Amino acid sequence: MVTPRDQTRDNIQIPEDPGRVRATSKPPERASSESEPNTEPSAASGLGAQDVPGLTTQRVLDELHAQAAVEAGASPGNEFGQVGRPFDRRAPFLVGFLGALGVACALALAYLVVAIGQLLVYFGLAFFLATGLDPAVRWLYRHGLSRPVAVLVVLAAAFGVFVLFLVFAVPVAVTQASNLARDIPGYLHNIENHHTTLGKLNTKYHIVSRLQKLLEGNGASVNTVLGAGKVALDLLGAVVLVVILTIYLLVDLPRVKRGLYLLAPRSRRARVVLLTDSVLDRVGGFVLGNLFTSLVAGVGTSAWAVIVGVPYAVFLGLLVALLDLIPVVGSTVGGIIVSLVALSVSLSVAIATGIFYVVYRFFEDYLLTPRVMARTVALPALATVAATVIGGALLGIIGALVAIPIAAAVRLLIEQVAEPSLEKS
Numbered sequence: 363m364v365t366p367r368d369q370t371r372d373n374i375q376i377p378e379d380p381g382r383v384r385a386t387s388k389p390p391e392r393a394s395s396e397s398e399p400n401t402e403p404s405a406a407s408g409l410g411a412q413d414v415p416g417l418t419t420q421r422v423l424d425e426l427h428a429q430a431a432v433e434a435g436a437s438p439g440n441e442f443g444q445v446g447r448p449f450d451r452r453a454p455f456l457v458g459f460l461g462a463l464g465v466a467c468a469l470a471l472a473y474l475v476v477a478i479g480q481l482l483v484y485f486g487l488a489f490f491l492a493t494g495l496d497p498a499v500r501w502l503y504r505h506g507l508s509r510p511v512a513v514l515v516v517l518a519a520a521f522g523v524f525v526l527f528l529v530f531a532v533p534v535a536v537t538q539a540s541n542l543a544r545d546i547p548g549y550l551h552n553i554e555n556h557h558t559t560l561g562k563l564n565t566k567y568h569i570v571s572r573l574q575k576l577l578e579g580n581g582a583s584v585n586t587v588l589g590a591g592k593v594a595l596d597l598l599g600a601v602v603l604v605v606i607l608t609i610y611l612l613v614d615l616p617r618v619k620r621g622l623y624l625l626a627p628r629s630r631r632a633r634v635v636l637l638t639d640s641v642l643d644r645v646g647g648f649v650l651g652n653l654f655t656s657l658v659a660g661v662g663t664s665a666w667a668v669i670v671g672v673p674y675a676v677f678l679g680l681l682v683a684l685l686d687l688i689p690v691v692g693s694t695v696g697g698i699i700v701s702l703v704a705l706s707v708s709l710s711v712a713i714a715t716g717i718f719y720v721v722y723r724f725f726e727d728y729l730l731t732p733r734v735m736a737r738t739v740a741l742p743a744l745a746t747v748a749a750t751v752i753g754g755a756l757l758g759i760i761g762a763l764v765a766i767p768i769a770a771a772v773r774l775l776i777e778q779v780a781e782p783s784l785e786k787s
Contacts, residue, residue, distance in 0.1 A: 484607065485607060487763075490764050493645045494646050530676055531677055619642070644740070644767060644770045645771075651737070656692075657683060666718055672715065693726060694723065697715075731743075732746065739770040741766060746766055749768070
């Protein structure tokens with residue numbers, strides 16, 4: 363007996379599972395062997411339609427391309443259509459992926475900087491030297507010379523100073539080596555004599571015994587010689603590399619500066635150009651000011667050597683001038699060397715030379731250098747000394763050399779960028 367509930371249940375259409383229908387239903391019979399159905403899939407149903415594996419043909423790809431052009435709204439003026447909706451940047455996966463990618467890039471960049479750190483120091487030193495010589499090149503350029511000719515003139519002047527130093531240094535070195543070989547027996551006799559100054563120093567500090575211990579052992583001596591040779595070759599290679607880089611940068615510095623300008627956004631480029639020019643001008647001013655203080659140190663050394671009778675006055679003046687290019691510590695090292703040379707005259711002359719350099723260091727550090735640097739790089743005396751000490755502790759001689767212009771650049775950026783922002787906040 364059929365109840366009304368059963369009739370209602372029979373009238374309800376229950377949707378069947380499509381997968382089940384495909385699994386249980388029989389394939390339709392072919393109407394005729396003469397009329398073969400088109401088995402190629404069509405893209406008419408949209409880009410989301412599933413293709414039959416292995417049956418994708420060029421016609422299907424053409425239909426997909428046409429459908430994509432319609433959906434993207436492509437036109438002759440907009441070949442690739444409208445930009446789609448952006449990704450959700452707050453999605454957890456995207457945030458995590460970008461964070462991991464940023465950490466990986468930071469680690470790779472840190473590894474790269476550590477791996478080529480020495481080369482980066484050489485590039486920085488070459489850029490510093492090229493920037494320091496650029497004011498002289500620009501001065502010659504503004505007086506009618508082309509830039510390549512101006513660069514050649516400046517490089518010839520620098521090379522001439524180096525050749526002049528060699529002309530005075532090589533004969534002095536040869537003469538001193540000959541005199542040292544001739545006077546060694548006399549020095550040994552004086553050291554063994556307990557009534558002489560050298561003998562008293564040897565008795566107190568055991569100089570001879572320590573030298574003998576240092577020279578004992580053939581293996582140690584060979585290792586020392588090989589190590590010194592390696593250091594000399596590395597130094598020579600570094601000098602040649604820096605000189606070559608400096609020449610190339612000095613010739614092509616306008617293009618390099620233009621490239622630095624273009625790194626700034628267009629809305630801020632004008633101010634970046636002015637700040638960059640000011641920073642580079644301060645670097646050039648520092649180099650010229652440093653050359654001036656070195657010239658004063660060299661002339662003072664030669665004059666003192668002539669007055670007290672210290673030999674090789676011109677050579678010592680050139681040596682002190684070159685060493686004084688290194689801020690703070692350069693003139694001290696030069697004074698020690700000149701005092702040791704003065705010891706060959708007499709102990710009193712050596713002591714007087716040491717006192718002269720103490721007075722000169724006071725004059726250079728507290729009177730000459732602050733005035734010159736205040737005029738050329740606009741940096742206070744305390745900041746000059748602090749920057750030199752910090753730079754020397756981080757990068758040695760190179761750090762002490764470039765510390766003052768870097769400190770001047772940092773001070774300029776603080777005054778012109780950081781302080782106005784802090785005042786507005």
